[in-house]
Amino acid sequence: MNLSALFIRRAVMTSVLMIGLVLAGGMAYFALPVSELPDVSFPTITVNMSLPGANPETMAAAVATPLERQFSGLPGLDTMSSTSSVGSTRIVLQFALSRNVDAAAQDVQNAVSQAAGLLPREINPAQIQKEDPSAAPIMHLILRSRTIALPLLNQFAKDRVALRLASVPGAGQIDVNGAQKYAVRLFVNPHLLAARHLGFDQVVSAVQAGNSNAPAGTLMGRARSYTVRADGQLKRAADFDAMVLTYADGAPVRLRDVGHAEDSVENLQTAASLNGQRAIEINIHRQPGANTLSVTQGIQAALPGIRAQLPGDAQLDVLYDRGDYIGASVEDVEWTLVGSLVLVIVVILLFLRSWMATLIVALVLPTSLIGTFAVMRLLHFSLDNISMLALTLSVGFVVDDAIVVIENIVRHAEQGASRMDAAIAASREIGFTVLSMTVSLAAVFLPIVFMGGLVGRLFSEFGMVIAIAVILSGIVSLTLTPMLASRWLDPKKSAGWVFERFDRLVDASERGYARSLAWATERIGLMCVIGVATLVGTAGVYAVVEKGFIPQVDSGKIDGDTRVPEGTAFADFVAKQAAVVKIIQRNPNVANVESVIGSDDSLSNSGRLLIGLKPLSERSGSAEEVIQDVRKQVAAIQGITLNMRNPPAIDMGPTASNGSLQYVLQSTDQKALYAQSDTILQRIRQLRDVQDPQSDLQLKNPEIEVVLHREQAAALGVTAAGLQDTLASAYGGRKISTIYGDTDQYEVLLQVEPSAQADLNGLDALSFNGNQNPGITAIGTQTSNSSSGTSAVLTAAGGPMVPLRAVADVRMGVGPVAINHYAGLPAVTLSMNLAPGVSLGDAAAGIGNLMAQTLGKGDARAISGQFAGSAQAFENSMKTLPMLLLITVLLIYGVLAILYENALHPITILTSLPLAGFGAILMLVLFRQELNLFSFVGLILLVGLVKKNGIMMVDYALDLERSGDARWKQPRAAMLEAATVRFRPIMMTTLAAVLGSLPIALGVGAGAEARRPLGIAVVGGLLFSQALTLYLTPAFHIAMAEWLAPRRARRDGAAPPSAPTLPEPA
Secondary structure: OOOHHHHHHOHHHHHHHHHHHHHHHHHHHHHOOEOOOOOOOOOEEEEEEEOOOOOHHHHHHHHHHHHHHHHOOOOOEEEEEEEEEOOEEEEEEEEOOOOOHHHHHHHHHHHHHHOHHHOOOOOOOOEEEOOOOOOOOOEEEEEEOOOOOHHHHHHHHHHHHHHHHHOOOOEEEEEEEOOOOEEEEEEEOHHHHHHOOOOHHHHHHHHHHHOOOOOOOEEEOOOOEEEOOOOOOOOOHHHHHOOEEEEEOOEEEEHHHHEEEEEEEOOOOOEEEEOOEEOEEEEEEEOOOOOHHHHHHHHHHHHHHHHOOOOOOOEEEEEEEHHHHHHHHHHHHHHHHHHHHHHHHHHHHHHHOOHHHHHHHHOHHHHHHHHHHHHHHHOOOOEOHHHHHHHHHHHHHHHHHHHHHHHHHHHHHHOOOOHHHHHHHHHHHHHHHHHHHHHHHHHOOHHHHOOOHHHHHHHHHHHHHHHHHHHHHHHHHHHHHHHHHHHHOOOOOOOOHHHHHHHHHHHHHHHHHHHHHHHHHOOHHHHHHHHHHHHHHHHHHHHHOOEOOOOOOOOOEEEEEEEOOOOOOHHHHHHHHHHHHHHHHOOOOEEEEEEEEOOOOOOOOEEEEEEEEOOHHHOOOOHHHHHHHHHHHHOOOOOOEEEEEOOOOOOOOOOOOOOOEEEEEEOOOHHHHHHHHHHHHHHHOOOOOEEEEEEOOOOOEEEEEEEEOHHHHHHHOOOHHHHHHHHHHHHOOEEEEEEEOOOOEEEEEEEEOHHHHOOHHHHHHOEEEOOOOOOOOOOEEEEOOOOOOEEEEOOOOOOOEEEHHHHEEEEEEEEOOOEEEEOOEEEEEEEEEEOOOOOHHHHHHHHHHHHHHHOOOHHHOOOEEEEEOHHHHHHHHHHHHHHHHHHHHHHHHHHHHHHHOOOOHHHHHHHHHHHHHHHHHHHHHHOOOOEOHHHHHHHHHHHHHHHHHHHHHHHHHHHHHHOOOHHHOOHHHHHHHHHHHOHHHHHHHHHHHHHHHHHHHHOOOOOHHHHHHHHHHHHHHHHHHHHHHHHHHHHHHHHHHHHHHHHHHHHHOOOOOOOOOOOOOO
16 A cells, blocks of 8 residues: 555645645744753742741741641642741742642642641741742842932832733743831830830830821711721831820920931842942842743833833843743754755765755755654643754754655666656655654653653644654654655756766765675674673763763853851951852853842841843853852951852752752751751761752851849749840841831831840849839730830839849840741751762762761761752662663564564664663763753654664665575675665655754754763764764674574474575676
8 A cells, every 4th residue: 555646646736735834833933932951840840937935946846846747648749848947938839840830839738727727826827828938039130229218219129110010921920039128227226225214125015006097987978978097107217206206204205305217128138239339129030830931021022111210310120031031042052953954965965966856855854853843832832942952953864764765766767768767666665764764763762651740741842843753753754755756856966076076975884894795694693792881881871971961051151149147247248249149250251240148038147149141252261260269368357258050941949059069968867967068068068079068957057145043033024025026026127017108008117216225234224113012013915006016004104113134134145147948747858969070969969879878877867868959869769760861772673573564683783772871872972961851852863863764775685585596595695785775865865864963963052062962972972873874783683593594494384495596796
């Protein structure tokens, strides 16, 4: 049966179908979204809890632990981590990729509700967000001005910029850092308060009573109703200065008598700057699943309208736009695709020596590739580096089927057949071969398509795109190609010295190959030894090749994290970070430096830097070289550490890391964990493969512990709640009231004067109103509208003042900045970067060996550990990828066995696989590239490519054996003829595949670092396998046939045939 004959004879039908396919693909191309990579966003839920004034130990024990127990049973939960610091706990829940984020959020909400009875009564309601805190913002904006005050800039950033950008489709959380939101601060002098027999609780009550914004009701007249409004709202600091707190001896005591009010900002411990100039940072995240480039383009479109409303000399600049890199990267891949197309067409022209035959074959390329876009649109794929890389690689082998078909038609035409007869006869003869090559190549990617996890999600699109392109090329090659050949093909070859010399070279190569193959097939044992040696060599080079995960790319951005010793004053921190910024600015490759201290998601002694690099064309060094240069210079600054990294293409792990490799230590014994983690960190510092190791455990935060003498306090009418409330009012910057503006709300904050807060002995000045008869006067509470809910009233005013020292002891000590949990257990995360030139595999192996020698032994016997983030994903991939390769080989064997209805012929065809693996990995070693996810996918691709040569030889040899011609009755004679006849199309298809992959291997432009290992693996595998497959596959086929011949003869009861005399090769 020859299905091609129908399409050959019905040219109009064939043409209309192909044109329709191209038109559908063309329209789909412009509708496909553009992104850097397929969406691999892990469903992540963040739960934030706050309990003002609670220390990290209380937050961890009373808040984090009960919630973690509830969360541990959630379906699809992969990782759970928490950080508890002063007054807050953040729990990050990361679910499996297959989990629906909305369903996960509902489960988390239910779990929080179930745990409500286990949490402290005073805790604020949980804030649950479908946001990943480790996901990097897709765009950084900077709002700055030299004349406008920061509070006004901050108001504009929140009221105009953030609100407008939040409406852009796909835009997610928008962070405003370095925020200087307006607030009124009430500074009181504790000595003056005590002198007037006033406590902080009375100041709180007076302010709350004097600053009110409550409804007054409605006056109902006979003909009209009136809304009654009582103006009890104070607006500015001057209004609060005149506020009456109480009366003493008939005279009012005003706020200005015991302190003063000041127009200030909410957070005095935060600062953002660009190149040393104070500014407001605005970071935009994308919603889970949203297309990055579409979101950034929407934001860019909104910026002109926002800039038109900027006040004064305010500037709104884009510091970093991830969309720029994505667009440049995809554009570079598109140009690589064009280069591959040109090279492949040149190869076809040189071999066929016919412009018309070349045109016929070349039409398969746009038809198959453009048609692929239509199917991609149906499958909701995107134009990203992975899918475009798949299409680029497809260029080299989607023409294989057409080359085989057209070469066979040309051969029949040269033997005297008409164009129509040649097309029909050749397509019938070659149809099964094309079917075998197409199906077996498409089947290579089935394991990837159905693979779960990160690798499956990342590369299933790659596999599907190649499979679609291959299937379409097979269909086009058996329909459009023979139809056009039956009408356009001219068997005459083009003249010209280039064509003639190339043809003579190919003819000479073919004759030399025939002679050398005859020699090789007489030495089957030697060929088998070479095959086994190659297999052993493959294992050897696999052992020595450096192994990685996802390649690092130079996106023009460097992330930096700074840390100062616990307890460092904010002003000192700002000065040290400014010194770091100056050093970075001196680097000639740096365009700008953004600095942020005190953002909402950072600890008090940590800061952040965003280093923007100049374009690649203007730089003298890579991002990694900039990191190493700056790292050496900053090391000279005392009292601050800087950790820099090239941000990864995919953020992995439940928390943001300031290192490219993370290792988590866990234990039920928190004391042992804390004691041993520093020892382990010191051992890691001795390893050469990593640099900048650090721990998230910080235990030296200076603390002042106030220990209440309860009996004395009770006798004097002072309660523990009253003590804590007074301390929070004095030193906590406590919110005690609210100013309601037209577009926002502003806080009124209470604290002691700066001079008292800076004095370590300032606690001695705190006094309480004592109760002269505690047995009669009850301790009560007064409702307030402050954020803490209630304000303790120690006694009625006028009692004797009780100094703090009379009811409590003050002790100096240290405590943790934060307490971290991982998987519900106390944990310490060790983060580090890779040393220059060291692969993730080597570094992970070194860390793994160290931990194997340390954990579970001696003082660390109660401690366990595991990799986290990219290192954990790498460890998992090294376990699954070899199995994936084995499954792929078995699947190909099964497909070929079904197609040939024979269990042994596929083994002959697959003997070329170790050759390709050896060549691919050897090339990676020679070019100092890693065996990572991209290059491993190249190995899987090679499984599909190199077996095509074996299929062409074995399939034709079997046809000759079955033809009945006595010349080809013996397997050796048939294989020698088949290999010689198929030499030209094999050379043509292999060279087309090599040159199609060469632009990727040479890799230039944005993101080339990630693509290069894949191209090198494919080119190396094809070249080496081509050199040996032409000999080993025929040798193994002949050896297997000769081994089976006597057994079949005995089974059939006949003597084995004798070997014929072969003609001498030409």
